[in-house]
Amino acid sequence: MMANGFCVEKCYAVITGASSGLGAEFARQLAPSADVLVLVARRTEALETVKAELSGMRAKVLCCVSDLATDAGRHAVSAFLATNGVKPNLLINNAGMGDYGSFASSAAEKTRTQIELNITALTMLTHALLPQLERPAGILNVSSLASTLPMPDLAVYAASKAYVTSFSEALAIELAPAGITVSCVCPGPTPTNFSKSAKRNDGSDTNRDGQALLRISPSQVVREALGALQHGTPCVFPGVGVSIAGRVFRMIPRGLMRWLLKRRARNKD
Ligand SMILES: NC(=O)c1ccc[n+]([C@@H]2O[C@H](COP(=O)([O-])OP(=O)(O)OC[C@H]3O[C@@H](n4cnc5c(N)ncnc54)[C@H](OP(=O)(O)O)[C@@H]3O)[C@@H](O)[C@H]2O)c1
Numbered sequence: 001m002m003a004n005g006f007c008v009e010k011c012y013a014v015i016t017g018a019s020s021g022l023g024a025e026f027a028r029q030l031a032p033s034a035d036v037l038v039l040v041a042r043r044t045e046a047l048e049t050v051k052a053e054l055s056g057m058r059a060k061v062l063c064c065v066s067d068l069a070t071d072a073g074r075h076a077v078s079a080f081l082a083t084n085g086v087k088p089n090l091l092i093n094n095a096g097m098g099d100y101g102s103f104a105s106s107a108a109e110k111t112r113t114q115i116e117l118n119i120t121a122l123t124m125l126t127h128a129l130l131p132q133l134e135r136p137a138g139i140l141n142v143s144s145l146a147s148t149l150p151m152p153d154l155a156v157y158a159a160s161k162a163y164v165t166s167f168s169e170a171l172a173i174e175l176a177p178a179g180i181t182v183s184c185v186c187p188g189p190t191p192t193n194f195s196k197s198a199k200r201n202d203g204s205d206t207n208r209d210g211q212a213l214l215r216i217s218p219s220q221v222v223r224e225a226l227g228a229l230q231h232g233t234p235c236v237f238p239g240v241g242v243s244i245a246g247r248v249f250r251m252i253p254r255g256l257m258r259w260l261l262k263r264r265a266r267n268k269d
Pocket residue numbers: 016017018019020021022023040041042043044046066067068069094095096097098117142143144145186187188189190191192193194195197
């Protein structure tokens with residue numbers, strides 16, 4: 001069976017990072033038509049707030065409190081599904097974090113956590129849930145426009161998202177014959193809690209020049225991401241500005257890209 005697209009109607013979905021931002025928005029947009037939503041994140045209260053907001057909608061909502069940056073937390077998700085008798089057919093790997101500032105001055109623990117969450121959790125959760133995904137199934141990975149270019153002062157984040165896009169596009173081909181649709185979404189700057197948690201305590205921030213042109217709402221990002229999954233589109237850049245930027249960044253020769261990034265870094269000083 002070839003995967004053409006995954007229909008989210010009556011889905012049993014696991015959404016990571018569902019306590020705020022894009023993850024909570026995925027829950028909001030799926031709740032009127034899904035059967036079950038399992039919301040995963042660390043903060044119990046924030047998860048319960050999202051759950052309360054969705055009461056009265058079609059979906060039964062379950063909260064799974066787990067730190068996905070740890071092996072124990074990732075195992076806890078599989079155990080939670082088994083305990084609650086949930087057989088998912090949709091996995092949305094959305095949890096992720098960034099760290100604004102130079103790599104040299106980064107806190108080792110934050111860098112490790114970033115890799116654990118953005119790469120290891122997404123990969124190992126997919127690996128753990130694959131055998132139990134009811135077919136037809138869908139996997140939607142949240143990458144970033146940052147996946148298309150090396151980003152000084154956001155180096156590990158951009159590299160981790162390059163992994164997510166590459167991994168997703170490969171899986172889309174590998175899993176299609178098994179009836180599993182894989183899509184990834186590459187949002188540009190989107191107003192969520194992302195910047196707050198990426199900012200360091202010393203106040204250093206990323207350069208936001210030009211970002212206003214690319215910014216769209218979380219609801220549009222999620223609408224386009226779910227549309228891509230339903231149409232079987234392997235990779236989507238939501239919003240007109242981001243879709244143009246994504247195409248351009250992917251076409252720019254690497255040497256020219258490095259020159260532009262160096263100039264931008266010099267202008268910052
Ligand atoms: N906002 C943007 O500009 C933007 C642009 C491109 C891509 N993205 C991507 O979009 C995704 C969602 O981010 P967002 O913008 O919605 O930011 P957000 O509002 O900060 O949401 C991040 C979510 O991840 C969860 N999370 C963080 N660490 C976790 C951990 N160790 N274990 C489990 N859950 C964890 C957070 O919940 P708890 O704190 O409760 O654990 C929260 O629900 C990320 O993958 C991000 O890289 C964002």
